[in-house]
Amino acid sequence: MTDINKQLDKFKAIKPDESFVARAKADIFNSPTPQHMLPSLFWAGGLTAAALAAALLIAFISPAVPTVSALDAKDIKSELNNIMVEFQLEEMQYNQDASRIIANALSEIEGETNHLNEDLIRKEESAIEPPNMEPSQEIDNLLKEVLQ
Numbered sequence: 001m002t003d004i005n006k007q008l009d010k011f012k013a014i015k016p017d018e019s020f021v022a023r024a025k026a027d028i029f030n031s032p033t034p035q036h037m038l039p040s041l042f043w044a045g046g047l048t049a050a051a052l053a054a055a056l057l058i059a060f061i062s063p064a065v066p067t068v069s070a071l072d073a074k075d076i077k078s079e080l081n082n083i084m085v086e087f088q089l090e091e092m093q094y095n096q097d098a099s100r101i102i103a104n105a106l107s108e109i110e111g112e113t114n115h116l117n118e119d120l121i122r123k124e125e126s127a128i129e130p131p132n133m134e135p136s137q138e139i140d141n142l143l144k145e146v147l148q
Contacts, residue, residue: 016024
């Protein structure tokens with residue numbers, strides 16, 4: 001094993017001639033770099049195709065209604081009238097819901113509801129099983145510890 005280490009130490013001392021180093025660097029730096037046209041053409045073609053596909057997709061999806069018709073005064077008036085009618089209908093629905101809620105509350109106050117009927121509560125009381133109320137020794141012990 002030591003023989004190999006000695007030989008490797010000898011190889012560490014070997015260095016190339018300075019003229020060889022200068023010539024090798026010059027050859028490396030002066031060598032022409034290959035120009036690859038194919039990848040750049042591929043990307044340019046791909047981006048062009050994607051842009052064209054996006055433009056066609058937007059053209060087919062968007063409606064063919066001219067935007068100038070949106071500026072017509074008659075159309076704007078009719079649209080505003082429709083909006084006002086929708087608001088009025090929503091307000092009427094809200095008022096009907098509020099009236100129904102108030103009527104239900106008044107009928108509960110007057111005693112017309114079954115869930116407040118005392119006879120009904122007493123009749124259904126027998127069907128309800130009370131929870132197990134036996135005292136637990138563990139709970140008693142814990143309470144004693146807390147109180148001490």
